[in-house]
Amino acid sequence: MSLNTFGHLFRVTTWGESHGPALGATVDGCPPGVALDADMLQHWLDRRRPGQNKNMTQRNEPDAVQILSGVYEGQTTGTPIQMMIENTDQRSKDYGDIANTFRPGHADITYHLKYGLRDPRGGGRSSARETAARVAAGGVARAALAALVPGLEIKGYMTAMGEMEIDRSRFDWNAIDGNDFWIPDADAAPEWEAYLQNLRKEHDSVGAIVEVVARGVPAGLGAPVYGKLDTDLAAACMSINAVKGVEIGEGMAAAKLKGSENADEIFMGENGPEFSSNHAGGILGGISTGQDVVVRFAVKPTSSILTPRQSIRTDGTPIEVVTKGRHDPCVGIRAVPVGEAMVACVILDHLLLHRGQVGIGPRGKIG
């Protein structure tokens, strides 16, 4: 993870500001011969796209992605893939009055302190719009994974939003895509919506927890001790705007467990080793076990709210900030496809890294 690039072999560089002419991602190191076109990427971008329902910002961006390089006659060539998304619904004037104001909870003040200047329009580089580029890159990763590991599936969903929390006993994998909150419980969605709309009316916002599961990840991925699979997943998720915590498997709750409860017991199954449980979240010693890889992250509440907050201007004078513009009452919702994209990129990267050092597939045999 280095400034605006992440990944060891599958390397993603994103660029662009919220209200500049365009933003995008450059993917370098993609395997050649992967079937890819703009429509495949658009499918994933549409999931993150703003303005789709009343639980999201009403900024209306088509987020139409163009592939400018690295694909020839529908296949990746192994050279850099440039994906560009033009910004179309820029209302910079919405931000005119905040050019010299630091919005509480935003990166305005730290960008100013670090760089001495910033593009204030819509948060510039620190805007959540940057995550569109991640989703495009994740689409490339998914296409490559589909070719290399058939059956691998990556799915994100919300597990909590403020006071709302999913009931794990009602978990329904198939319900996730069927509601506006990406929650695994179709019946719960109306209650979540009522809760969120009420907060919006109160000019407030709320945080959320997103869980991403990767099923079918081969055992053996991860590069101890500083390129561990969980290390890179933690970095990938923590780099997403507004994320304040990342967990693998039991996560923070592991602190309350005893050793006799936590370690997953091992049995020999028909196709290799199996585990009695998955407290580890599919990763031991930084290497995938073959179980579901389970990553969870917390997204803080949107800082842009209509409720007045105390702050200062660039000149140090006090100001009461009320952030107008068009904002998500819970950015956690749109963080779901972003989390999926980051997980997809990390897993593909580690697949290539493992193939580079060790060769294809797990090297050790059991049984």
Place this chain on the structure above:
Amino acid sequence: MSLNTFGHLFRVTTWGESHGPALGATVDGCPPGVALDADMLQHWLDRRRPGQNKNMTQRNEPDAVQILSGVYEGQTTGTPIQMMIENTDQRSKDYGDIANTFRPGHADITYHLKYGLRDPRGGGRSSARETAARVAAGGVARAALAALVPGLEIKGYMTAMGEMEIDRSRFDWNAIDGNDFWIPDADAAPEWEAYLQNLRKEHDSVGAIVEVVARGVPAGLGAPVYGKLDTDLAAACMSINAVKGVEIGEGMAAAKLKGSENADEIFMGENGPEFSSNHAGGILGGISTGQDVVVRFAVKPTSSILTPRQSIRTDGTPIEVVTKGRHDPCVGIRAVPVGEAMVACVILDHLLLHRGQVGIGPRGKIG
């Protein structure tokens, strides 16, 4: 973070196995002219050293560090600093019977699957002994930070261990170094000790939460959007053995907050901007604000316990595993100095990175 190296400019490479002849760390990119000798490093290593009290493993390792390069007449020269710690108390026979057994909750099975072979003695590379090398590297980082940012202080402590939890209203910064658990409450230590010794008698172990605070970190450190300060802190902490979750500021609890509660309000203080609170943990948009940087991580319970657990051998046959040897009932205790070391390395690295791109100190003025 790349295999066994981490850092952008202050780069740390660790090497060595639990029961090999030695282990160590190579630090590359340290500023020249920093006062450094082996005693300064030994001070930090002694804090992590096993066998110091009955709450730790009884393996007796002096962990004496030698500096083999990069220091001349008591000063760093800017060239690689090689630090070696010889292993002296290796009882490999303790591990003889586990060469072909996968201990539940350990990296035995994943190292086997990934590499096809492994050094089984004491966990080999996946042993917590590797963290001694991190602490040595952290000692170099602290020495450089002392020269570059006088007054900067980095301190770790435990906030929870199984059912034990600190009472934040009794938080005493000065109590931390005075008890075996690095907890900020001298009066609570006896209760923690009784709890842990009871678990040990029950042949069990327990998880913990460690918090590390860095005070006096200049504003402006962090390299958005993939080299954010919190991104690198998350990776650094997640790479520590047994860590399953990492939080910045509010962490996972941010999911429950409203925007009107979470965003820290800004005021103009005598020496620059001040904040009404520190939900952000000192980082906004991936860049330090000048407030305390607050990192928290969960350590899972030691998997090596005397309670029998089901597992398999390399040949797939079942076996009941009882892990003898000398193990920490709560590895979280010794993770405290390790967490401090990782935070020190990351902050120094970002200080150099910021100086490289932007120059010395925050560039933007306020007021």
Place this chain on the structure above:
Amino acid sequence: MSLNTFGHLFRVTTWGESHGPALGATVDGCPPGVALDADMLQHWLDRRRPGQNKNMTQRNEPDAVQILSGVYEGQTTGTPIQMMIENTDQRSKDYGDIANTFRPGHADITYHLKYGLRDPRGGGRSSARETAARVAAGGVARAALAALVPGLEIKGYMTAMGEMEIDRSRFDWNAIDGNDFWIPDADAAPEWEAYLQNLRKEHDSVGAIVEVVARGVPAGLGAPVYGKLDTDLAAACMSINAVKGVEIGEGMAAAKLKGSENADEIFMGENGPEFSSNHAGGILGGISTGQDVVVRFAVKPTSSILTPRQSIRTDGTPIEVVTKGRHDPCVGIRAVPVGEAMVACVILDHLLLHRGQVGIGPRGKIG
């Protein structure tokens, strides 16, 4: 140097194919507050632009560069700078007949062998058009250098082209920009032109040597022993299409010298140490001395010629290749601004790297 990115802190990623919709460069890590606009970059791109005179390919590309990110109100913001150049004069049909043919001396066969497929139009990614993106990045580096090291000058010129060679006794720094060959001798240009036009009529091409000098480089730049200044310059120049050799100072001729001839003697001048000569090319032990940094590289003759050459098709059958299309009779000419750009990027990168590790300017005092 990693796939399509180079640089440690000033990192350049290029993307795009010869006949795709566009190509470009992403510059990450540029210092903030540098004055920059598209016109400043266009100045340098125009020097490399094809179709300017009869000694170049007649492909007519305006090479108009757009800045899509990282610049706000005429200043760099410290975030990624995306520069895009749209391809306008694509005559892909010129290449239709070579999709299944390997042109001798070209990367057609190796791209095919490596990736299994390739974009055959104009050489795809291996086309010299990729160097336009380098020149754009070099323009950013020059702008940053102008701000950080006033007076630093980087200039390239040809020293040889086939049988032509410059007469060092007639070296005229000011003549370089005044002729089509970038040679430091105005009177020699007509002879070079006659020589080249004759080769073109013979359906042939020819190699060249380019020398790039950087004046005013501060002492102390370079990161021994694998990030030496000469190491990175060698890599940067060898990565340019068609380059087969790189020299620093005396270069290959150092093999003929005695120690008593080669080592530059040192004297104390008014402003610090001075040297009696510059056999070292301004670099000792991988670190700049403060003298002129002198880099030289050889460019092989264009492989695309009208003279028939034996080769094979993808199916292994033989074919006589006559490369039509519009090609430079000597690609060395247009390699001059490319070499300058690479040297500019490397020097800025090392300036930032030095500032990161050591601070601003040389640290050691003499006298």
Place this chain on the structure above:
Amino acid sequence: MSLNTFGHLFRVTTWGESHGPALGATVDGCPPGVALDADMLQHWLDRRRPGQNKNMTQRNEPDAVQILSGVYEGQTTGTPIQMMIENTDQRSKDYGDIANTFRPGHADITYHLKYGLRDPRGGGRSSARETAARVAAGGVARAALAALVPGLEIKGYMTAMGEMEIDRSRFDWNAIDGNDFWIPDADAAPEWEAYLQNLRKEHDSVGAIVEVVARGVPAGLGAPVYGKLDTDLAAACMSINAVKGVEIGEGMAAAKLKGSENADEIFMGENGPEFSSNHAGGILGGISTGQDVVVRFAVKPTSSILTPRQSIRTDGTPIEVVTKGRHDPCVGIRAVPVGEAMVACVILDHLLLHRGQVGIGPRGKIG
């Protein structure tokens, strides 16, 4: 190439000074399961070892290498391999008088300027002793290559030394190991020796050219456009002490060739494509063709000579420098095994890199 580490996946970090307690190399990313022990490495180190004959420095270092990690029961485990060489024949007093003197042609002055201090004993980090660590790393690379690409051979030899030059018509691959100069012509060795001994008596030294050939390199290695195989080879060779020029195939001589002479024609052989010649040195577009990879580099004459040279002290006062101590009259001789080691590391690294991105072996079929 980053400070003291090189390589993408097979990463080598060297550390240590000429007169410190030890020096060494850490190899990270080596494939697991490679047969390796200290004797295998010693074989290569013995070729570079000083004091073997009168054409070398008389410093007597056994250069005995110890493996401290990463190897278990005779096989690499995939974890970092630490190799340490203790310095035994340090005569630091030889250097006592030069602590405040800058030897012409040496890195003394630039290390001083950059870092503000330096270890003056024997050149400290800039000593050619550092190359022993490279040879150890090269030994690991050779062991891994032997396992992955049976039949691959890497051999270096001198092609010139001052006025001496090999006669290519008498080239004898088998003669190389049979003489003190590693030249491919047994009959020429006595003349080279007489020439060198005469120079030594005259208190002088001389430069040399070393050529390294890698036979049996699979087609398809190299990562355009900034991780090209020739780019990385150029960097690897230029990073060797005293190297001033690097060539691939025709090298600088390509500037004199016409396109009709230079491009290697392609034919279909029994086992795939063959070439009529190898002007390209086995690399086209930065990717190996399957032909011999041919790298050549020039080593400048040893700067440490008994002939007096003008210089200055740290305080700026003039001094006449006569470098006593024990020095090679031609460091080019011992650069031969170093060049081989660097080429071995780069080729293995690119083999792993290719395997990571594309899979095993060339992907494209011909015929």
